[in-house]
Amino acid sequence: MSSCSCVSRVYYHALMRSTISRRHLCLGLAGSAGAVQASAGIARTASGYTDPRKVLLWESTRKEVRELLEAGQLKAMIVPTASTEQHNEHLAMIHDTASVTLVAQQAALRLYPRVMVTTPVAIGISPHWMDRKGTLSLRKETFLNVVYDVCESLKTHGVKNILVLNGHGGNEAPLREASPEFRSKLGVNLQFDSYWAAYTPEIVKKYMESGVVPGHSAEFETSFAMAAFPERVHWEGVDYEKVKLRLGIKDPESRRQDEQFAREAKLATTAKGEAMIAVAVEWTAARLERMIAGE
Ligand SMILES: [Zn+2]
Numbered sequence: 001m002s003s004c005s006c007v008s009r010v011y012y013h014a015l016m017r018s019t020i021s022r023r024h025l026c027l028g029l030a031g032s033a034g035a036v037q038a039s040a041g042i043a044r045t046a047s048g049y050t051d052p053r054k055v056l057l058w059e060s061t062r063k064e065v066r067e068l069l070e071a072g073q074l075k076a077m078i079v080p081t082a083s084t085e086q087h088n089e090h091l092a093m094i095h096d097t098a099s100v101t102l103v104a105q106q107a108a109l110r111l112y113p114r115v116m117v118t119t120p121v122a123i124g125i126s127p128h129w130m131d132r133k134g135t136l137s138l139r140k141e142t143f144l145n146v147v148y149d150v151c152e153s154l155k156t157h158g159v160k161n162i163l164v165l166n167g168h169g170g171n172e173a174p175l176r177e178a179s180p181e182f183r184s185k186l187g188v189n190l191q192f193d194s195y196w197a198a199y200t201p202e203i204v205k206k207y208m209e210s211g212v213v214p215g216h217s218a219e220f221e222t223s224f225a226m227a228a229f230p231e232r233v234h235w236e237g238v239d240y241e242k243v244k245l246r247l248g249i250k251d252p253e254s255r256r257q258d259e260q261f262a263r264e265a266k267l268a269t270t271a272k273g274e275a276m277i278a279v280a281v282e283w284t285a286a287r288l289e290r291m292i293a294g295e
């Protein structure tokens with residue numbers, strides 16, 4: 001399929017109204033920076049399509065950001081927060097960060113040039129997964145301080161609306177609790193949500209056989225990855241039954257959950273992921289529209 005080695009199947013959702021062919025699209029995660037980047041030769045077209053890199057702060061120059069701010073065009077920023085943590089036997093550690101950043105990017109593209117996405121906070125609060133190899137975890141205070149400092153940086157540059165968009169369950173309660181304080185300390189319209197707030201019980205029922213969202217490395221997340229970045233799904237060599245006794249998970253409830261996630265992951269499909277991503281992007285874009293309108 002053309003020169004892209006990692007064609008993003010979900011990309012066409014953002015491009016349904018454009019004339020760009022899917023084969024020109026490629027989305028990957030930049031190695032150690034843990035940042036989503038779009039590559040391939042995408043340019044503006046007569047249909048108004050925007051280079052997806054244009055909404056990513058870390059891909060922009062200071063000139064581009066300054067000019068948008070000076071022109072009053074840049075109305076809001078999304079700060080994606082997530083994790084680098086074990087995702088059972090078959091998903092990449094970066095899953096949460098990659099997924100929330102993708103939702104943020106696609107939503108920002110809908111509202112271009114009014115919204116940009118900051119570099120994601122790619123390590124979160126994950127002490128509950130430290131008995132699984134590879135997980136990185138920050139202390140709650142460290143994580144919240146990082147998120148606050150990112151938001152303060154944005155405020156310093158004159159950004160008035162900040163949506164902290166979360167993609168990792170362990171960050172949710174601390175961020176929900178801290179965000180009103182962040183908001184009043186910074187004096188900007190700072191709001192918080194996890195992107196799965198987009199999913200009503202009806203949507204979950206319609207698309208998820210397990211009835212669980214977000215879960216962990218199960219039907220939802222595996223479907224998301226299959227749709228958005230299938231190169232991060234690694235079933236090859238996975239034999240959960242064989243390995244589960246070697247995992248050494250001490251807590252019986254945690255062990256039970258681990259097995260449940262492994263079972264439910266088998267229900268995942270690309271089509272389910274595409275549908276769920278489209279809902280999240282739509283919801284995030286609508287939320288930003290309301291924020292920009294002063295809500
Ligand atoms: Zn996850």
